[in-house]
Amino acid sequence: MSSQSMAAVIYVLGDDQSENTINPYLESQGHTVYHDSTYQAWDGTIPMDTDVVLYLYGYDYGDELGEDTDPVKANQSILNFVASGGGLIFTEWYAYEELDEPVSQLLPVKYNGDYYYEANWNVSSGYENHDLVRGLANSDFTEGDGSEDTYSDVSALVGTTVVMEDENGIPLLSYTHKHGGTVVHINDGMTYDDAISDNMLSVINSAATFAANNKAVAVNEPSTIILMFISLLALVRLRGNR
Numbered sequence: 001m002s003s004q005s006m007a008a009v010i011y012v013l014g015d016d017q018s019e020n021t022i023n024p025y026l027e028s029q030g031h032t033v034y035h036d037s038t039y040q041a042w043d044g045t046i047p048m049d050t051d052v053v054l055y056l057y058g059y060d061y062g063d064e065l066g067e068d069t070d071p072v073k074a075n076q077s078i079l080n081f082v083a084s085g086g087g088l089i090f091t092e093w094y095a096y097e098e099l100d101e102p103v104s105q106l107l108p109v110k111y112n113g114d115y116y117y118e119a120n121w122n123v124s125s126g127y128e129n130h131d132l133v134r135g136l137a138n139s140d141f142t143e144g145d146g147s148e149d150t151y152s153d154v155s156a157l158v159g160t161t162v163v164m165e166d167e168n169g170i171p172l173l174s175y176t177h178k179h180g181g182t183v184v185h186i187n188d189g190m191t192y193d194d195a196i197s198d199n200m201l202s203v204i205n206s207a208a209t210f211a212a213n214n215k216a217v218a219v220n221e222p223s224t225i226i227l228m229f230i231s232l233l234a235l236v237r238l239r240g241n242r
Contacts, residue, residue: 007031008087008212011050013039017059018091018190025201031208042066044073051212052087053078054204055103057094058190064101075102082106083180087211089204092189096152108160108176108185114153118144119188121172121199124165132163132173132184132210137202139164148193154185164203173203175210182211 007030012019016038023033034047039055040063046053055065055078066074079102082088088106095111098104123130123139133139144150156162156171164173175184184207188200 006209006213008051008208009047009049010034010052010054010208010212011046012054013037013042013056013065015039015056015059015061015190018056018196021191021196022054022056022201022204026205026208029205031205039063039065041068042074043069044075044077046077046081046086050081050086052089052208053081054089054208055091055094056190057091057097058188058192061093061097061192064099065103071101078103078106081181082183086181087184087208087214088181089184089186089207089211091186092152093192095154095185095187106179106183107157108174108178108183109154109156109171109187112153112155115151116144116153116166117148117150118142118146119151119172120166121164121203122167124162127161127163130163131214132175132206135202135206135209136199138199141197141199143188143197143200144193150189150193151187154187173207175207177214182214184211 009032010026012023012033012035014035019035023035026033044066064071090107095107095109096115098111121141121143123133154171156174159178160174160176162171162174165171172187175182186203186207190196
């Protein structure tokens with residue numbers, strides 16, 4: 001484990017592949033891992049003792065949260081969890097998809113319309129001793145081989161801290177406390193194009209530990225207006241598919 005104080009209880013929303021590598025690794029690092037669903041099939045239930053939700057969106061992407069079960073409940077569950085101080089970790093290709101589901105409003109970054117094939121991960125100036133990087137296996141490494149999609153062109157939103165970036169300043173590891181709990185974005189496509197590297201597993205471990213141990217002051221839970229918005233959106237889509 002890193003120098004951060006305690007192991008995390010992590011609920012993993014799978015992408016139908018990445019979790020097969022990530023879950024046993026996180027358990028080997030001392031975390032407790034719950035996993036019973038892919039993000040599409042999730043019914044919105046988060047175990048009571050969960051510190052962090054890891055929302056994997058790399059191997060199988062393009063669908064919406066809980067779309068096979070109850071998207072209203074799934075979105076509201078995440079919103080309430082973060083608003084009450086819980087941690088959330090997004091991976092790519094979530095920003096790339098530019099989804100209009102309510103949970104997307106929690107992202108620390110926005111997509112700028114492009115993606116790249118090789119990422120040089122570097123610590124942002126002034127963040128060399130940040131908790132997110134102190135426990136990493138390496139703080140300067142390359143992901144991707146130049147021939148497969150690896151990461152998205154994103155930019156940080158107001159209130160976002162960028163801890164690692166590429167040579168052009170594109171955020172690779174960033175977070176925000178804007179919505180209550182710590183929300184982290186890891187700008188990597190997980191198992192979309194290849195196996196997950198040891199360096200990336202180390203980033204995931206650090207992000208989970210950081211999000212669990214840096215719980216911001218809770219904010220008011222999202223109102224029923226959000227629920228109404230989700231329901232209206234679902235109704236519009238249903239009518240559009242007739």
